[in-house]
Amino acid sequence: MSQWIEDEKKYLFQNYGRQPIVITRGEGSFVWDENEKQYLDFLGGLAVTSLGHTHPAVTAAIDEQSKKLVHTSNLYYTTPMITLAKNLVQLSGLDRVLFCNSGAEAVETAIKLARRWGHDLGNGAYEIISAEDGFHGRSLGALAATGTARYREPFEPLPIGFHHVAWGNIEEIKQKTTAETVAILLEPIQGEGGVNMPPSGYLQEVRDWCNKNNLLLIIDEIQTGIGRTGKLFAHEYENIQPDIMCLAKGLASGLPIGAVLARDDIALHLIPGDHGTTFGGNPVACAAANAVIETLTEGNVLEEVPVLSEEMFKQLESLADRKSIVNEVRGRGLMIAVEFDKDIAADVVNECRELGLLLNNVRPNTVRFLPPLTITKEEIQQACQILEKSIEKVTV
Ligand SMILES: Cc1ncc(COP(=O)(O)O)c(C=O)c1O
CATH class of the missing domain: 3.40.640.10 (Type I PLP-dependent aspartate aminotransferase-like (Major domain))
Incomplete structure (x- = not known):
């Protein structure tokens, strides 16, 4: 385990269920951990980094x-x-x-x-x-x-x-x-x-x-x-x-x-x-x-949100057609949840992180996406592919 994580466990209140990575920097839709592993950030600091990381x-x-x-x-x-x-x-x-x-x-x-x-x-x-x-x-x-x-x-x-x-x-x-x-x-x-x-x-x-x-x-x-x-x-x-x-x-x-x-x-x-x-x-x-x-x-950031949202819904709904474990895709704009018909959300989140995508679970059977409003269509496609692979791994 990273020394930073060991120290956190020793010196901080243990009131958060943190995911086991130490994030050291971010740019646009990506963050990197202490080992320089890159992640697509579809959690955005819990809906905070609205323009992505280090927007100019x-x-x-x-x-x-x-x-x-x-x-x-x-x-x-x-x-x-x-x-x-x-x-x-x-x-x-x-x-x-x-x-x-x-x-x-x-x-x-x-x-x-x-x-x-x-x-x-x-x-x-x-x-x-x-x-x-x-x-x-x-x-x-x-x-x-x-x-x-x-x-x-x-x-x-x-x-x-x-x-x-x-x-x-x-x-x-x-x-x-x-x-x-x-x-x-x-x-x-x-x-x-x-x-x-x-x-x-x-x-x-x-x-x-x-x-x-x-x-x-x-x-x-x-x-x-x-x-x-x-x-x-x-x-x-x-x-x-x-x-x-x-x-x-x-x-x-x-x-x-x-x-x-x-x-x-x-x-x-x-x-x-x-x-x-x-x-x-x-x-x-x-x-x-x-x-x-x-x-x-x-700028045109706000105007683009419905276009990007449509892309996410399109990708996630086609995923739902292929994977019967996906019950529902819901939300608006770039606040979107995917609900499964089993309590696999925590496992999917862990698997996604291993594959380089950050998101979180809001219910035992539901994961949530809160990407930056500046996300690109290519990044959305990448995230949806990782999600699909993760579902496959978790449900074998
Ligand atoms: C709708 C809503 N209200 C209030 C809060 C609390 O905000 P904070 O965590 O900044 O205190 C949150 C945080 O998730 C929220 O989603």
């Missing part, structure tokens, strides 16, 4: 900003943060942005914002309805909202006021809504839960229910946002507008950043002293995010 625009922005100012705190104004907020407001149709450092923090902030709004305008309403199989992060509030019982139970008691309903079931949302309900929190496509698409019209019905009952609709675009599904935000496919939106992961293509966006009449309920974080709006992270936004909106 992102690297240049980081380089330039890091020579000017790396950090100063939210006691002062800084320009990359203000530029990024302006960019996000213009692209989202929401009015204001609060920056933080991760997805869980963005969700935590959205929960506090909804509670603050309920405190001021909603007769103290504070309860939040979210979906089973939904994932919103590991901090206590975000965990309470997360719909997978096995993540929550070892940490109970969690903050009160969270209810979970079956994904896609509007009737259950209606039944669980009470005078205490302040918001509904959903992913537009469930990522960690297995790349679960929303039933047609579901999010529109949720939006209507929120409008009718004066509830806030919080959309968690942490995994689906920033072009992942072929539109800047996945909720655009559903013709809905959230009241609050959470972003993180792909926003800075690799640097830690989170953001919460909201309408003016909601955002302005947080007043000085209510909420904050030392690193939020970090100049280097924001400069990287500005480079990502510029590359996505001014």
Whole structure:
């Protein structure tokens, strides 16, 4: 075993099930391990390296900003943060942005914002309805909202006021809504839960229910946002507008950043002293995010995502025709899952890694692809060939 892996096992908390390779560098759609073995990266740091590794625009922005100012705190104004907020407001149709450092923090902030709004305008309403199989992060509030019982139970008691309903079931949302309900929190496509698409019209019905009952609709675009599904935000496919939106992961293509966006009449309920974080709006992270936004909106990266997605679906569906163990190919844009009719996902992931392809398993029978938005058709073909070989090896 590598000395690095031995040292990790000795010196770090053992809270991750890491795959046994030490990654030392990356470029475009590829990473290399300490032995210079090359891998096609179809996991993208868990939907983070949206423009691939060391994209020239992102690297240049980081380089330039890091020579000017790396950090100063939210006691002062800084320009990359203000530029990024302006960019996000213009692209989202929401009015204001609060920056933080991760997805869980963005969700935590959205929960506090909804509670603050309920405190001021909603007769103290504070309860939040979210979906089973939904994932919103590991901090206590975000965990309470997360719909997978096995993540929550070892940490109970969690903050009160969270209810979970079956994904896609509007009737259950209606039944669980009470005078205490302040918001509904959903992913537009469930990522960690297995790349679960929303039933047609579901999010529109949720939006209507929120409008009718004066509830806030919080959309968690942490995994689906920033072009992942072929539109800047996945909720655009559903013709809905959230009241609050959470972003993180792909926003800075690799640097830690989170953001919460909201309408003016909601955002302005947080007043000085209510909420904050030392690193939020970090100049280097924001400069990287500005480079990502510029590359996505001014180049043709976003336009290409549906074309690349079609290629992936074509390849994977033809694989499904050849391999009866493949049950379903689902997803949107470059967020795609392959479900098997047996629990072979972990073995397939291991075999793929041996053959030079990184991906992960989101369920015992489901693997997930989150390649960079800059992936090429040739790389997609290569990945699908490796997947096929891996399935063959695992199922002999
Ligand atoms: C939809 C969604 N929300 C929130 C989170 C939490 O983000 P982070 O790991 O940055 O805290 C994740 C992470 O996978 C996610 O997929």
